[in-house]
Amino acid sequence: MIINHPLLGPRDAAEFYYLGDASLLDRPDWQAPDAADKFYEYQYLRDNAAGEHRELWYHEQGDRSWLIVTRDTLTHDITKVELAHDVALAKQADPANTGREG
């Protein structure tokens, strides 16, 4: 697989470390009354989508940036690559913006 890095251009996926579903960015509120349940769901349960999947890749052997890659788990086609940093900033500016389109 080739990941089209927003800053560095096309890079081999072998340069990256894969973490998993991009929902891992949405850390629950640790002070909420149901925090234990929310953290259980956050840490252990997955949608595990067959099809479009937003996921976190770390450019370990490159510029060490975290990327959010939108990839089809049925075909391995990559349709979108964003810097996780940019997505987090956009979300900070507008909390309703989850980064997902549509």
Place this chain on the structure above:
Amino acid sequence: MRYSGLRVLWEGLTGNKGWQPAWREPEPKKSYDVIVIGGGGHGLATAYYLSNKFGITNVAVLEKGWLGSGNIGRNTTIIRSNYLLPGNEPFYELSMKLWEGLEQDFNYNAMVSQRGVLNLCHTDAQRDAFARRGNSMRLSGADSELLDQDGVRALYPFLDFDNARFPIKGGLLQKRGGSARHDGVAWGYARGADLRGVDIIQNCEVTGFHIENGVCKGVETTKGAISAKKIAVCVAGSSGRVMAQAGMRLPIESHVLQAFVSEGLKPIIPGVITFGAGHFYISQSDKGGLVFGGDIDGYNSYAQRGNLPVVEDVCESGMALMPMIGRARLLRMWGGVMDMSMDGSPFIDKTHIDGLYFNGGWCYGGFKATPASGYCYAHLLAKDEPHPVATEMRLDRFKRGHMIDEKGAGAQPNLH
């Protein structure tokens, strides 16, 4: 029809005209006592033990494709019970014992061959860990033997013992481990279940569950609605997709694992060998092909095919272990979809929906578990309580903090 040597001889002398299909191809009835979703190794084993050991014969197995078309048909056929933890090892040892009596039990040649599984160690620390593992195995009644370098050399003189980076210091041997004919296992269980009246319905995909007031009453399929008292999901690789139809999220990610077979060679590797300094395991099939594999690719996938970096990594590990295979040519390679769970261990459990049961999360170790998985799942379905060796394999174990994490890698499925 009972298979025997005499039968083969008789059929040979009479033109092989007496053989019959090994199972029927029935249309589904309107209702059953138990529906097993998934006609792979574990699903067929579940139906077999339900009908043969627990007396429940009004059972249907629903299979989306053809029988045995999932991971039972695309694994590296290794059987062993060399696990470490109390939540796992007794279960896998039960599986090993069932393997040992399997062919007589279901009257089918599954080519179970106890040729020995050897895990190599390359450091002192690794040897200590193997001594611990070996002792843990013995506590559950499994066999284990800690070999020094000479012991390994006597078995496999061709290994690269003095490799500069990964010298071989010894190994942990389980002589009762070995391999089996993967397709034969599926076919044997299918035939054994069918003989007791289980309906095996192929090309019948489940498209939804009938759930009313928290009770699962049946399934919607491509061949119409079918009701049942108990629905047993057993679709490792597709667990997320099927359970999503019941509104459940699982502690599972689907990942792809690749496997490889070389061209046929003369007999050279009598048993199963695993490399301890990378992830690589190899054995030789009866046809002569070297059957080997390594790590999962490491990213979510349902594609049943992987990418080249892992191919390179697996072949490098093989060369570090036994440089003699460098001239062998690869005949074929393929990928299978694994249920990678959050602690590397499986689930055999009821769900929070009454009448709906779940079996999955086998990571890339499901084949060896086939008999015990079917047996324990049938036990759970028949008696509504877990078999004593499967009491830890619960869906809620992460919430309770009772993980079965052999590697200690944490909630990161691609590291297990």
